[in-house]
Amino acid sequence: xxxPSSASIxxxxxSVDVARSLIGSTLLVNGVGGTIVETEAYDHxxxxxxxxxxxxxxxxxxxxxxxxxxxxxSYGIHWCLNFVCQAEGHGAGVLIRALEPVAGLEIIRVRRxxxxxxxxxxxxxxxxxxxxxxxxxxxxxIDQPPFQLLAPEEQIHVLTGPRIGISKATDxxxxxxxSGSPFLxxxxx
DNA sequence: TATATGATTCCCT
DNA sequence: GGGAATCATATAG
Numbered sequence: 001x002x003x004p005s006s007a008s009i010x011x012x013x014x015s016v017d018v019a020r021s022l023i024g025s026t027l028l029v030n031g032v033g034g035t036i037v038e039t040e041a042y043d044h045x046x047x048x049x050x051x052x053x054x055x056x057x058x059x060x061x062x063x064x065x066x067x068x069x070x071x072x073x074s075y076g077i078h079w080c081l082n083f084v085c086q087a088e089g090h091g092a093g094v095l096i097r098a099l100e101p102v103a104g105l106e107i108i109r110v111r112r113x114x115x116x117x118x119x120x121x122x123x124x125x126x127x128x129x130x131x132x133x134x135x136x137x138x139x140x141x142i143d144q145p146p147f148q149l150l151a152p153e154e155q156i157h158v159l160t161g162p163r164i165g166i167s168k169a170t171d172x173x174x175x176x177x178x179s180g181s182p183f184l185x186x187x188x189x
Numbered sequence: 190t191a192t193a194t195g196a197t198t199c200c201c202t
Numbered sequence: 203g204g205g206a207a208t209c210a211t212a213t214a215g
Contacts, residue, residue, distance in 0.1 A: 057212095
């Protein structure tokens with residue numbers, strides 16, 4: 001292969017399917033990023049989802065066209081990145097929780113103020129800091145500049161488990177991870 | 190208008 | 203292992 005292929009992710013699929021199929025894809029922002037190793041699915045019927053109580057000023061992007069970025073402020077400090085999916089108006093998304101840093105390592109280290117590769121993108125807030133993602137990216141298409149989404153280069157094995165850092169629907173196994181990756185925000189068991 | 194809270198991370202003990 | 207930092211948003215009054 002000579003030309004990088006765009007990841008053929010169908011964002012009209014369910015958030016669970018999208019979350020699983022994103023594992024192993026490469027996400028870049030202005031050429032900086034890496035391999036997606038951890039995601040979580042959130043759905044309209046899901047008490048843990050921002051979209052559960054219907055559209056608001058904050059979450060309205062989740063109810064718009066699929067394949068766009070939904071970005072929100074977490075704990076007053078961090079930005080978190082989601083991909084909108086399912087049919088328009090449904091209110092479903094996939095949280096990007098961790099990357100294996102591949103491109104622009106030096107830029108990422110400066111942004112993160114950290115040298116240890118394992119901790120550069122291991123967590124949703126860390127991913128956004130490393131890639132320079134803020135609310136200015138909210139609503140942008142994730143396969144158009146400055147974003148790039150590339151398909152996995154080889155076969156990968158995906159782990160499944162309960163989601164992290166939420167207080168509702170904590171038994172729902174909608175967290176997905178790249179098997180054996182040392183770049184997960186937390187291990188699967 | 191006012192208050193409570195969180196899809197987190199970092200630093201201290 | 204525990205708690206602080208810090209603020210946009212949601213919800214109540």
